[in-house]
Amino acid sequence: MHRQTFTTTFLGVLATLTAASWPNPEAIQGTIPGSINSTLDPGLIRRKSDGKLFLYTTPNDLTVFTSSSLYGPWTEEPNTALYNHGDALGPGNHGAPSLHHVDDLYYLFYNGHDGVHESNHDGLIGVATSSTLEPGSWDISAGYLGITWMEKYNILDPTLLPKNESRGQQSHLLGFGSYRNGIFNIPLSDDLLDVPAPNGGNNLAYNSTGRHDIEGSYQFYHNGWYYLFFSSGECCKRSGEADQDASQWHWPENAGNVYKVMVCRSEEPREGFVDREGRSCLDGNGGTLVLGTHGNVWAPGGQGALVDEEVGGVVLYYHYVVADQRDEQDVPYRFGWNKLDFSSGWPAVVSV
Numbered sequence: 001m002h003r004q005t006f007t008t009t010f011l012g013v014l015a016t017l018t019a020a021s022w023p024n025p026e027a028i029q030g031t032i033p034g035s036i037n038s039t040l041d042p043g044l045i046r047r048k049s050d051g052k053l054f055l056y057t058t059p060n061d062l063t064v065f066t067s068s069s070l071y072g073p074w075t076e077e078p079n080t081a082l083y084n085h086g087d088a089l090g091p092g093n094h095g096a097p098s099l100h101h102v103d104d105l106y107y108l109f110y111n112g113h114d115g116v117h118e119s120n121h122d123g124l125i126g127v128a129t130s131s132t133l134e135p136g137s138w139d140i141s142a143g144y145l146g147i148t149w150m151e152k153y154n155i156l157d158p159t160l161l162p163k164n165e166s167r168g169q170q171s172h173l174l175g176f177g178s179y180r181n182g183i184f185n186i187p188l189s190d191d192l193l194d195v196p197a198p199n200g201g202n203n204l205a206y207n208s209t210g211r212h213d214i215e216g217s218y219q220f221y222h223n224g225w226y227y228l229f230f231s232s233g234e235c236c237k238r239s240g241e242a243d244q245d246a247s248q249w250h251w252p253e254n255a256g257n258v259y260k261v262m263v264c265r266s267e268e269p270r271e272g273f274v275d276r277e278g279r280s281c282l283d284g285n286g287g288t289l290v291l292g293t294h295g296n297v298w299a300p301g302g303q304g305a306l307v308d309e310e311v312g313g314v315v316l317y318y319h320y321v322v323a324d325q326r327d328e329q330d331v332p333y334r335f336g337w338n339k340l341d342f343s344s345g346w347p348a349v350v351s352v
């Protein structure tokens with residue numbers, strides 16, 4: 001009897017835990033971006049003038065999708081944003097877009113490669129401006145930011161926290177970092193096109209274990225807290241030894257080691273990040289899980305956050321792999337989004 005009760009209660013708790021797990025990505029009408037052309041490392045923004053949404057993604061030098069609603073239908077724009085970029089890198093070398101609106105201008109931060117260092121340590125971050133967000137409208141003349149190359153980081157995966165003097169943040173902060181010593185941020189000039197004093201920046205989060213694989217950060221201020229979202233684990237089906245031969249690529253043996261979205265928070269934008277248990281995210285391997293593999297959603301990451309009227313709150317957007325397609329030769333990285341509830345002070349993925 002006692003055992004029976006225990007079992008029933010235990011199963012009841014399990015059922016509750018299952019029921020309380022993450023909702024699916026919100027349903028999208030029409031073709032979901034990424035079903036055909038991957039939406040790896042998406043950047044999402046809504047145009048002020050007419051409310052049109054622009055979803056920038058990594059493939060083909062920033063493939064762009066547009067829609068009037070988060071729920072779609074989404075249309076793939078005929079031109080990619082940086083295809084005719086004209087730098088020495090050539091096509092196929094620009095990715096991880098991050099989009100922001102500051103003082104009536106739109107800013108696009110993106111990845112490039114320096115072509116000098118080894119392939120996992122050769123990142124560059126470029127910046128472009130536009131008044132419309134249209135794929136063909138970007139002024140790329142500012143080129144790449146002069147962040148000093150250092151052993152401790154890879155200059156990859158840009159994220160911007162625009163300055164706000166009224167809440168005490170005196171400069172624009174560019175976040176970056178992939179593997180190595182983790183996530184960093186560094187002040188930008190007031191016009192956002194330069195790094196006034198190149199140096200190593202501040203280290204915000206680090207994972208001292210395993211492959212040190214945290215990257216893809218997103219800085220976000222909300223209700224008195226600076227949140228640092230990042231992706232932890234392996235993004236992609238490419239961890240095989242023979243990197244050139246795509247047929248050899250495979251996911252990590254342990255499914256727990258694929259991409260997942262983590263968060264830390266601080267009252268300061270440049271230091272003091274801790275997780276929900278109070279562990280330091282810099283020297284205590286802290287990080288609170290926001291969204292991991294569940295149901296048919298595999299390896300969600302590359303995330304960002306957007307305050308949006310359509311859901312009356314904050315949207316977490318990301319890419320993920322449809323679990324039963326994860327072993328296909330060309331894995332499609334789909335676009336997904338959910339609402340975030342901050343009522344506990346820590347972001348929780350909820351249904352709209």
Ligand SMILES: *[C@@H]1O[C@H](CO)[C@@H](O)[C@H](O)[C@H]1NC(C)=O
Nearest residue numbers: 036037059060063078079080
């Ligand atoms: C999207 O994918 C289709 C089919 O593979 C391809 O023909 C097309 O060029 C892709 N579009 C872009 C912008 O890469």
Ligand SMILES: *[C@@H]1O[C@H](CO)[C@@H](O)[C@H](O)[C@H]1NC(C)=O
Nearest residue numbers: 162163164165166167223224
């Ligand atoms: C700056 O921060 C304050 C306090 O959070 C906020 O009310 C204001 O809208 C912010 N300004 C901008 C330009 O985001």
Ligand SMILES: *[C@@H]1O[C@H](CO)[C@@H](O)[C@H](O)[C@H]1NC(C)=O
Nearest residue numbers: 207209210211232285286287
């Ligand atoms: C740090 O890395 C370990 C080993 O890969 C992983 O299990 C853990 O979830 C990671 N923690 C964070 C906060 O990224």
